[in-house]
Amino acid sequence: MRAFIIRGFGTKKDSEDHRFDLDAVERDLIQPALAACELTGGTTAEIDEPGSIHADMFALIVEAHVVVCDITVHNANVFYELGVRHALRKKHTVLIKARGSADATPFDIGGDRYLAYDPADPGASVADLVKRINGGLHSARETDSPIFQVLTHLDEADRSQVAVVPADFAAEVARAESAQSRGWLRLLSQEVRGLRFGAEGLGVIGAAQSRINDLEGAMQTWEAVRERKPQDLDANLELATLYERWHGRTADRVFLERSNEAIRTVLAVDALDAKHRSEALALQARNLKTLWRTELEPMATVAERRAAALNRYLLQAYEVYRSAFRASLNKFYAGITTLQMGALLQDLSGQARWRNLFRTTIEAARFQEDLVRELAVLHPIVRLACEAVEDRGEADPEGVWARITLADLDFLESPPEPSAGDIASLCAGYAEALRGAPTFARDSARRQLQLFADLDFRSPAAKAILETLGAQAGGGPGSSAPQAGTAQRTHLVVFSGHTVDLPGTAPPRFPAAAEAAVRALLEKRLRELAADGNGLTVLASAAPGADILAIEACRALGVPSVLCLPMPAPVVAREVFGPYASWLNRFQDVVEAAQDRRLVLHDQARLPDWLQAAGTDPWARGNRWMVELAQAWGADRLTLLAFWDGNESDLSHGGTAEMVRLARASGRFRIDVIDARSVPGP
Incomplete structure (x- = not known):
């Protein structure tokens, strides 16, 4: 949990010229107490990003689980920020004040209890402040804000609406x-x-x-x-x-x-609230539907599936979906799934097993009558809910689901024995609704249509639509990118190796004269890795030295490689290759040859503004990125192939030793080291 500290900065004087070192108070009292309470955070000094400090400050004040405010001296900014906190959050605001201050506590907060500390030894009050913070966090007290104490009808701010x-x-x-x-x-x-x-x-x-x-x-x-x-x-x-x-x-x-x-x-x-209750009930119903579908999987024929489908899971899923939609009629997803499950119940109700779902024959007949009536009422309500979303425009995130739901409604409202024209219209409707839709949305629509086909519910139309969607299949934006998410299963190798030594490097690690020997070792190891027949692919950066040699070796052996650059190639060339002029042309050849098998993390040399305060090195970030890329690839095997001198004490950022540590920490890689110390001399 996070805390925010409201205080003056440096040494401040009260109205009688008594001096108070407020920086020391934070260092010796507030921060130790926060640490003991497992809270992190600070003052506005932690805002390093460009922009409006006021917007960030307000967000920090409202987001914080706990605010500690030092009211030792009269300070307009301190009382202004405290007022913001009291106006927007009901509780967990802790006041502290140095003993001996001549500045009286303002009337508006005069009734609030504060922790008094010794300004000569603020650290002596750490235990008391810890007790005060933990007491507030676990207190059943409704509010510690004088505003909420008086205006009891107010709601506090929604943190999600103010977080920056x-x-x-x-x-x-x-x-x-x-x-x-x-x-x-x-x-x-x-x-x-x-x-x-x-x-x-x-x-x-x-x-x-x-x-x-x-x-x-x-x-x-x-x-x-x-x-x-x-x-x-x-x-x-x-x-x-x-x-x-x-x-x-x-x-x-x-x-x-x-x-x-x-x-x-x-x-x-x-x-x-109704929105979240509806969503939770819909998910609960979806899990019941999942259990229901699981029971159908072993069935080989339509007749067996239809017989198995008529069970309590189907009935329960329908009833919970109906409850979800009633909780919020805007949740058209719950509405369309209620209609789909209800349509299947109605279609299967002619079986003799229908009676077994109910206690009596009368109850079974009454449910069947109610089902027909409810489905007739639901159709126009769900359609109106979808059309309301469409009216909000393309930017609405629910728009794609509304379009799919309207196609689903057209399917359910089509004739049981549709004409060729009806089927063509349905196919066109689904194709348009799913154009550009996320993979999950497309898969969801297909699964439901396949279920209808498997249960022989309007199967000619369902099968025709599935054929149309299959012909239209595509991964969407970026689907051809070589990183994770593709269907290919492979042995993925991340390569990392030392840069070639500059003249005078001591001790030597990769002497330039050893280039041919290193290249031969890399080719030998890559050839061995490729021999297992698992479709080897190599991820590598292009630092001057072992990285470029590895990519060149992959090209010579016909092994697919993906070039991973932490910043654009021209920036890498400018930032890295000044002392390595003889390698620059080779780098440019590698970049040109990579073409669509080139990935770039960031569009400039400096880190993005949001990350500036984190103390991250851009080259170290590139290493972490490659490790995450590899783990997300979906490969059968992951290997880190490192041309490394084995120096465990090397704590430099962005190098091979760091890459080895990252791969080890993930627990997902086999570490394969070519010992740089064993390279024969020229």
């Missing part, structure tokens, strides 16, 4: 999503943790990862959000979906139960 996510951070996430780069988004997910907008930034990344179908990465990101805020509604709802989808990929029932646990967490929230 830097524009350049959001833009980088959007670029990574557009490139369909799982590794880039995973890198951002790691980098944003610990930053002041970390939780909000993780939410932006997690949503992007879900949209490009990186289930594993999205789960890790949203789990990081939930670690900070276990009851976070968005995190639990997203994880409920991701766990169910991962269950569908792995058939591991543990993940379906994790999904149900996340849903129960949401539904247990007191005074849960």
